[in-house]
Amino acid sequence: MTEYTVEFVGTGETITCSDKQTILSRCLEEGIAQEYSCRVGMCLACSAEIVDGEVEQQVAAARGLTEEEAETYALTCMARPASDLKLDRGKYPPSIENDTEEPAAADD
Numbered sequence: 186m187t188e189y190t191v192e193f194v195g196t197g198e199t200i201t202c203s204d205k206q207t208i209l210s211r212c213l214e215e216g217i218a219q220e221y222s223c224r225v226g227m228c229l230a231c232s233a234e235i236v237d238g239e240v241e242q243q244v245a246a247a248r249g250l251t252e253e254e255a256e257t258y259a260l261t262c263m264a265r266p267a268s269d270l271k272l273d274r275g276k277y278p279p280s281i282e283n284d285t286e287e288p289a290a291a292d293d
């Protein structure tokens with residue numbers, strides 16, 4: 186098990202997190218106000234931009250992200266650190282926009 190440092194840019198918050206724990210679970214333990222909802226990689230509420238460092242997040246498990254987005258955004262409910270990290274909480278991938286589109290009009 187390896188411990189890494191996770192810094193949240195712009196907040197002054199820093200936690201340690203092992204490569205066996207999700208970043209969200211450590212945030213909750215430390216009382217950090219990381220948003221979340223589903224905790225299974227679907228809703229994107231827990232998204233953070235990866236400013237520096239690497240995370241381990243199974244793309245198949247982090248189903249809310251495309252493969253490209255998974256290189257830039259961490260779903261903190263799924264992601265485990267693979268290096269020291271700098272994350273920007275509350276940054277969401279472009280695909281979240283797809284969830285806000287108006288439904289197609291029904292054919293008559």
Ligand code: FES
Binds near residue numbers: 262
């Ligand atoms: S809490 Fe829903 S994707 Fe992480």
